Amino acid sequence: MIDRLVLVGVSHHTAPLPVRERLARLGENLRGTLDALHKLPGVAEGMVLSTCNRVELYGAGAPAERVASSLRGFVADQGLEPNGSGELYVRQGEAAARHLFRVAASLDSMVVGEPQILGQLKDAFQAAASAGTTGDCLHRTVGRAFAVAKRVRTETEVGRNAVSMASAAVELARKIFASLEGKRVLLVGAGEMATHAARHLAAQGVAALEIANRSPERADELAARFRDEGRDARGHALDRLPELLSEVDIVVSAAAADGWLLSRELVARAVKSRRFRPLFLVDLAVPRSIEPAAGDLPNVYLKDVDDIGGLVEQNAAHRAEEAGRAEQIIDGEVAELARVLRGRSAVPVLADLRRFGDQVAQAEARRTLSLVGGALDERQRASVEAMARAIVNKLLHQPTTRLRRAAELGVEGELADAVARLFGLEEGDGAAEPGGSPPDRDSED
Amino acid sequence: MSHALLGLATLAYCGAGVAYLWYLVHADAPAARFGVWGLAAGLVLHGAAISVGLLHHDFLPATNVREGLSLLAWLMGISYLVLDRKLHLPILGAFVLPLVLVVALPALAVPMPDLPLSPALHDGLLPFHVVIAFLGEALFAVASGVGFAYLVQERELKRRGRLAVLWAKLPALEVLDGLNRRLVLWGFALLSFTIVTGALVAKATWGSAWSWEPRELLAFVTWILFGGLVWARQLAGWRGRRVAVLTMAGFLLVMFSFVGLALCPVDRHGGMFQ
Structure with missing residues (x-):
């Protein structure tokens, strides 16, 4: 799933002020920009981070190449040559996650260690979340970025002598x-x-x-x-x-x-x-x-x-040294995020299993309620639905956990086959999903 | 003997100057300490040289250009050392020490003619006149060094894009400007005293207080210039760049009247005080 993540942006490292000024307009009408992003072909999730030192568009969707070209086209519409003079950078997958972590930890800031960027990132994520343009991929990645920033702040001195x-x-x-x-x-x-x-x-x-x-x-x-x-x-x-x-x-x-x-x-x-x-x-x-x-x-x-x-x-010698340690933290975190996200998506059968469980729970609750629902008040009806969901969750908990752990270690093949066979998921999505909408595996897991 | 001591003193000034410039570039504290000690050692040696001259002449050794420059350099060094002890601004050493050297080196090089002494030397007020005159000039010298530092700092702060490294080491513009103000004020007060005591000495020796000879005229012009500067600062609110430039111009004028006139003996101050 980490491969779905795409980043397109300019920062003080790559583009002078006049260029950033042109893109900064995107941040002024943030809601409009987010809505526009969301409508781009292939872009399932979107977030805009616009500060005085950077304007970055984060997107997620499949295939990543399509997301990237959509975002680049979007930037080009703002009057910035997409392949101009190397001002625009495009990152995908782990590289995009690493960039986001570095930004959040203030390693990519003009003033390394300045704490404001984290607040700005939180605002950007909040805006995207309330515009409804975030999904699982951004939630997990950005959420992890906040945690990484905190680790870097407490475990290194990058922010200690930092100047805003x-x-x-x-x-x-x-x-x-x-x-x-x-x-x-x-x-x-x-x-x-x-x-x-x-x-x-x-x-x-x-x-x-x-x-x-x-x-x-x-x-x-x-x-x-x-x-x-x-x-x-x-x-x-x-x-x-x-x-x-x-x-x-x-x-x-x-x-x-x-x-x-x-x-x-x-x-x-x-x-x-x-x-x-x-x-x-x-x-x-x-x-x-x-x-x-x-x-x-x-x-x-x-x-x-x-x-x-x-x-x-100019006077960032000590901070540069600490930044080195922060980079190590980030390397570890990127690998961890990739591992977790891979674990979640490498086993498509997990998603199928959960969808199957949900459907069973819903169907059984509906059936029970249609028989005795008339005698129940609103709260009792809700209890019946909750009970059905709880039973299914309990039953699926161990298989899910074990399957995921196996996936993280890269040895899920046999187990996945067994689960698919035991639950009757192997004939494809149609079997477990009678009359359902076409599966969108990626956005569910 | 006196000449050899002056040579050693100049060597010490050179060392101090290099140390201060090193400090300006690399900002390491040991260099600044070396600068202060070098300067202090130079001043002691230099003081010894002047004392030897004093014993030899039985008068303040300021009777020719060489001795005059030497005395000026010594007083500049002392003024700066006092300033540094009070304000702890070793960075200014990099601006003042080169000036001290500019004044001290010619004192080494210029030959000393043994000239008959001026009749004015018999006046008891003359040593005051001379010391005050030189101290006033020394303060103007330090003030113009500070003024130069102001110009450098202003240029640094005005620069756009990447700043160089100097701005962080130099004092604030307001600090430099305030220092310039005080130095010029004191220098001006001493210059005023110089003119008054000079007039008194002249009156006692030659019978006329003022004779419009070139040196007196230049002293008067200098007095007007620095007086104008003090006035403009106090009453018209002048400060900063303009004052810094005028201070430097004023000091050049002082040096010109000092050296230029001393080398062409056309008045009763003569070659110096022959």
């Missing part, structure tokens, strides 16, 4: 300002990234947080949360940006916009009124929200996600 984008920005700010204490910070955007950055800056003792957002209500909400923690924080609408710019020392923008939220002209006007006070602009948004040319203005220091990511990549 926000803390890297703080590190840079400390090279401009002697101290962040007493400085005023403007957040543009009130999303998760902005909140995270604000937390980091607040911990440095900044004097005030001004939060500007497209919807001022959300800005007010976030400001209120910071005020509850004893911080000086206020929410604003975006049209107050010009005034705010001339008052604050640090701007962290994490709000995606169609045009520049902070154009060079806007910043230039602020610089004039600020005299010689330095202004630190951090653009964490993808697509970028601050016009790059603003960084050429005197006493203005502008950094985007690539700058800040590049910064932390």
Whole structure:
């Protein structure tokens, strides 16, 4: 079953910011993207992971080659040449699982060990699950990825000295300002990234947080949360940006916009009124929200996600070593996942056996209820159905477990034959499935 | 004797300079310690050389270009050492020590003409005038080293994409700017005293406090420039890059008036204080 897994994506390793920006649109209308993915030929399951450093489409279905070509075509429709300059990577089966594990464990992050990616992956999975585009394959693989991330975090020091984008920005700010204490910070955007950055800056003792957002209500909400923690924080609408710019020392923008939220002209006007006070602009948004040319203005220091990511990549010696140990954990986990998933799908007879059991239980419950059901209330009827299912499950438990264990060890052949013969499953699906829908073995096991 | 000591001192400065540059590149702490000890050793040797000169002349050895440069280098070294002990910014050694060497090496190379001493030497105020003048210049020298560090750091921080390695080692822009502010302020105060004491000495020796000779004129221009800098900072809020560049320009002017005029004896300061 692991062979059904396909991944197609771009990341900071393979594609520069402008390319990622083009694909990031997929993440903005996540529900629409998921629905579109799900409709692609061959794609039974789908998930979209879109962060500022990567946009990855995970799909599952059979055959994997068809899923892969569907996903590539989908990406190409977004204006990205599928076989362009190696920007797009395509992984299948174990390689795709390994990639997902590495992403979840933050080994593939721009800032190795930064913890946010796990939250972003959880959100991505949640979105896919609630859109109904996940199935057994993604459930198992992504679920395992969460566990792997936890193991890596507790068993290695990859995350120990880890710096997030926000803390890297703080590190840079400390090279401009002697101290962040007493400085005023403007957040543009009130999303998760902005909140995270604000937390980091607040911990440095900044004097005030001004939060500007497209919807001022959300800005007010976030400001209120910071005020509850004893911080000086206020929410604003975006049209107050010009005034705010001339008052604050640090701007962290994490709000995606169609045009520049902070154009060079806007910043230039602020610089004039600020005299010689330095202004630190951090653009964490993808697509970028601050016009790059603003960084050429005197006493203005502008950094985007690539700058800040590049910064932390530099001093990663210790983390690289720990990452080596994390890779070993991941190797083991990938093998384990493959083994488990193979065990589940290598014995088609297991699926048939379960389907057969379910049908027996359902049929017998239905028959009993049609005879005596009239005398029973709703709860009692449910009890009858449950009992039928329980009996079948009990009966099939040992055969199923033993068969699966044999499959994991690769010696299931004889047992599988015996089960098929004993339960009358060997004539094919039709025998055990009178009048049923065509079997979809893969999505059931 | 004095010359040999100065040679040894310069050697120690060289060692310290190399250590500080090594520290700038590799950031290992032993290099910074070596730099401080090298500088301290150089300053002791250099101090001995100056003391020998003092005994020989029975006057502060600043009577010719060589001795003047030597005294300036010594005071620069001391200013930086004091700064380093107070602020623990060994990285700035990489910016100041090369300047010390630029000043100290010519002092070794320039021959010392034995010239008749100026009548002004009999004035008791002259040693103060000289020491204050040199200390003020030394502070401007350190300030321009700091200014250069500011320019480097600003360039590092403005750079897009991959940052080089320097930015993490250099102090914050605001720290460098604040340091520049204090050094220029002190340097300016000392320069003001220099002009006042100079006028007093001249009045006592020649009868006129101010004669518009080139050195005095240049001192005045320097005073105006640094005074303007202090004023612009305090009242017009200037800071950062512009101030750093002007500080460096001001120090160049100081060096020019120092060396240029000393080499063409056209005024009553003469070759130095002949």
